Amino acid sequence: MEYIDLTRFLLAFFCGYFICLSGTLTQLISNNPLASPSTLGMDGFAVLFVIISQLIITFVGVETDLIGLSMRFFLLFFVLLIIFPSKKTREVWDILEIRNIIILGITFNLFVGAVFTILQFLFLAYNFEFPTGLWFGSLKIYTDSAIYIFALLFVFVKFFLFTQSQKLQFLNLGRSFATSMGVDIVKTQKGALLLSLFLTGFVINFFGVFSFLGLILPHILRRLKWFRIDMRKEIMYAPYLAGALIALLDWACYYFTVNGAELPVGMVSGILGSFLLIGLSIKSGFRRA
Amino acid sequence: MLIELENFTINNIDVSGSLLLESGEMTLLEGENGVGKTSIFHELNLNHKKYFKGRVVRIVDQMRLSPLNEISFRELILQMNEYRYEELDCFSDCMERIEKFQDTPINQLSGGQNQMVKIALNIYLSGDIFLFDEPLQFLDKENKIFFRSLVAKLLGSNKSICLVEHNDDSVKKLASKSYQVTLGDFIQVRSSNGVY
Numbered sequence: 094m095e096y097i098d099l100t101r102f103l104l105a106f107f108c109g110y111f112i113c114l115s116g117t118l119t120q121l122i123s124n125n126p127l128a129s130p131s132t133l134g135m136d137g138f139a140v141l142f143v144i145i146s147q148l149i150i151t152f153v154g155v156e157t158d159l160i161g162l163s164m165r166f167f168l169l170f171f172v173l174l175i176i177f178p179s180k181k182t183r184e185v186w187d188i189l190e191i192r193n194i195i196i197l198g199i200t201f202n203l204f205v206g207a208v209f210t211i212l213q214f215l216f217l218a219y220n221f222e223f224p225t226g227l228w229f230g231s232l233k234i235y236t237d238s239a240i241y242i243f244a245l246l247f248v249f250v251k252f253f254l255f256t257q258s259q260k261l262q263f264l265n266l267g268r269s270f271a272t273s274m275g276v277d278i279v280k281t282q283k284g285a286l287l288l289s290l291f292l293t294g295f296v297i298n299f300f301g302v303f304s305f306l307g308l309i310l311p312h313i314l315r316r317l318k319w320f321r322i323d324m325r326k327e328i329m330y331a332p333y334l335a336g337a338l339i340a341l342l343d344w345a346c347y348y349f350t351v352n353g354a355e356l357p358v359g360m361v362s363g364i365l366g367s368f369l370l371i372g373l374s375i376k377s378g379f380r381r382a
Numbered sequence: 383m384l385i386e387l388e389n390f391t392i393n394n395i396d397v398s399g400s401l402l403l404e405s406g407e408m409t410l411l412e413g414e415n416g417v418g419k420t421s422i423f424h425e426l427n428l429n430h431k432k433y434f435k436g437r438v439v440r441i442v443d444q445m446r447l448s449p450l451n452e453i454s455f456r457e458l459i460l461q462m463n464e465y466r467y468e469e470l471d472c473f474s475d476c477m478e479r480i481e482k483f484q485d486t487p488i489n490q491l492s493g494g495q496n497q498m499v500k501i502a503l504n505i506y507l508s509g510d511i512f513l514f515d516e517p518l519q520f521l522d523k524e525n526k527i528f529f530r531s532l533v534a535k536l537l538g539s540n541k542s543i544c545l546v547e548h549n550d551d552s553v554k555k556l557a558s559k560s561y562q563v564t565l566g567d568f569i570q571v572r573s574s575n576g577v578y
Contacts, residue, residue: 126450265449266458270503272427273441274465315451322453323461 100240101347102340105232105358107243108300109339110332111292113314114250116307117328118289121261122282123195124268127374129308130293133286134198136302137205139294142166144205144212151221163298171291194286230301230359232343239299246295253288257281258328265324303339303359305366310335312373383542385426385433387571392421399571401544401561403511408533408543408556412574413563419546420444422563422571423515438467438509442517446496447503452487455480455499459506467508472535476502479528493520501529511542518550526550 115135119128130136146163149155155162260281263271268278293307311327314320314334320327343358350356385401397418403409413419423443430439453461477484480502483495491499497520504512518526530553536543537556547553562574 120450124448124450262461265451266447267445267449269424269427269441269443269445270447273430273439275431320451322451322457324449324451324453327451 100237101232101235102344103240104235104243104300105340105343106336107247108230108232108296108303108336109306109310110247110336111250111296112303112306112339113310113332113335114254114328115289115292116309117311117331118261118285119307120311121264121324121328122285122289124264125195126312127308128195129305130289131202131304131307132195132198133289134201135290135293136297136304137198137202138290139167139297140209140302141205142170142294143298144209147216148212151216160299164295167294167298171287171294175287229357229363230296230303231355231357232300233355233357235299246292250288250292253284254329257284258325261285261328262325301357301359304363305370306335306339306362309366309369309373310338313369383434383437387422387425390425390429392418392425395565397422397425397571399561399563401571402559402573403542403544404558405510405542406537406540407558408537408545410554410557410560411544411546411563411571412560414565415548417563417565419563420515423513423544423546426513434511437511439511439513440504440507440509441513441515442500442504443513443515444519446493447488447500449488452489454487455484455502458488458503462503462507465507467510470505470508470536470539472532472539473502473505473508475528475532475535476505479525494522494525497521498525501532505532505536509541511544512536514543514545514547516546516548518547518553526553529553530556 112130115130119130119133119135120126123133143159143163146159146166149162150157150159260271260276263274263276264278264281271281272278296303311331314331315327317331317334320331339358339362342361346356346358346361383403385403387397387399387401390397395418401409401411411419411422420443423441426433427439427441427443476498480495480498483491483499486495488496488499497517501517518529521529530550533543533545533553533556545553545557560574561571563571
């Protein structure tokens, strides 16, 4: 029996942790159980930078690795988003309601999907290499140095959760209640949204898209008795389980190959997640009926 | 305490006026639909530290409690225990009213049950001042009568109450004073001599 190495196992753990947390945060700030990094356009946002980077590498001829270039663009934009919002942007941000963000996010995802398809066609028509592997997240290709970056991000995330988990617990009961408990709603939502965006983009830049995980993992873990009634525990500890699940799933994909080819863990999670989502939707429908 | 409403707008219309809330008394906030009463409550909630200067304020508004998880009221108050301001005698009355559904996940409650849970939660947490924005919506006749008795007990405990209520005159009768919110070039809040 072949064993996956520890670095890959830990990277898979961190991916699962970050995606699950990202999903929980998006659901909390939108108070919508069907919200996810995908529906808020975060997947599309991160994929766009990878596409732009691939265009530059292919057509401009810049000799650099795709992940490095894409991460630079992503980080630069993210820093600009935080540090230099114009007064107008601040006004827009303050009045933009979550439901409008969801609509924009879905629209943006569709747009990026269309761009991805067109570019894929053009790249193949001109016999250029295209990052098709982006569409299904996989941990097959990684560098040892990535673990240090992920570990550093993990420490930052823990600090954020330590300072914000109580406020997010209040937010679970509604904006009005949270406000009455002294929570700065706009600041808390912004912080959670930005972190969610960063975590999603970070994972996608390194390893591709893991469809549905951000949506379905929080729902699965919320059904466990330790997290069913305690949002603070869910925020603080459920992502650990999610990380372990994804790490095990990745190990399974590595071990159980198809004619020697390794299934991308993002593809497997996408298929499983879509069935679970259908089941969840039906169950929610029955409950309302 | 006197609350000066200033330096904020509702739909880009300046608001001016003041509200006097006194211990053991209920103040009624009246006005036509859409004039800004709920928005005023929202502003008071948003900046409660500024307006109420350290007093503990509880607000029961029109928004439904809809947690993502399946927490029930009984489980919720256990989690909220450390944030409790004081124990009010009337909370036991609230528990009796919601006994049948206190173990039901809050996100599965009906509109009326959700409203009762909201009221009970704020009574549990307690405070110096209670703001009620149309608290009787979705409530049946018995629960409306219960709410009236609850208000009387809160006033007996020397709490300040500010109430927005359109329909139920029996609750409005407990008010000591009322304020009118009118919309013109600006939204004005001023004392009226409403008699109920």
